[in-house]
Amino acid sequence: MANLIYLTNCSLDGYMEDEDGEFSWFPPDADVFAFTTEQMRAAGTLMYGRRLYEAMSVWETDPSLAARSAEMAEFARVWRAPEKVVYSTTLTAVSTANTRIEHDLDPATVRKLKETADRDLLIGGATIAARAFEAGLVDECRLLVWPLLVGGGKPALPRGVRTNLDLLEERRFGNGVLFVRYGVG
DSSP: OOOEEEEEEEETTSEEEOTTSOOTTSOOOHHHHHHHHHHHHTEEEEEEEHHHHHHHTHHHHOHHHHTTOHHHHHHHHHHHSSEEEEEOSSOOOOSSSSEEEESSOOHHHHHHHHHHOSSEEEEESHHHHHHHHHTTOOOEEEEEEESOOOOSSEESSOSSOOOOEEEEEEEEOTTSOEEEEEEEO
């Protein structure tokens, strides 16, 4: 059985986007970028909300990104490989291969996917991840915590959901980023 893993960047005060919807305050860092690529490499399925899917789809639709460096080319290759599921009530078409649209996150369907998948599933996007947390579907929470405060915006973790977490792994990067990996439940 595969695990459903929530992987995201967040500020120290717990936001994945600031009040203007920006997340460009996560500066590029070679070590963190390579680490993120490795985290994604194990995934057989990427599950995204619409906004995150649209932001990430450039790794397939804009070849100039992969041409910038060997690291970016590898990330693009790793990102393109898994199946992608986009949860959206407004999106009618996708711009990437191996991608399908679901209008709602159905817990029974996700449980079945976890049971039949031979590789882990990564979920991204605060809104869709919150639904997965609420349904008790998330097995691991992996956060890259950046050393800055943004003071408000979109929370990286769901509000109103209480669950126990077990620290499984931690890693510090030279730029002050802290990776924490928790088992859920």
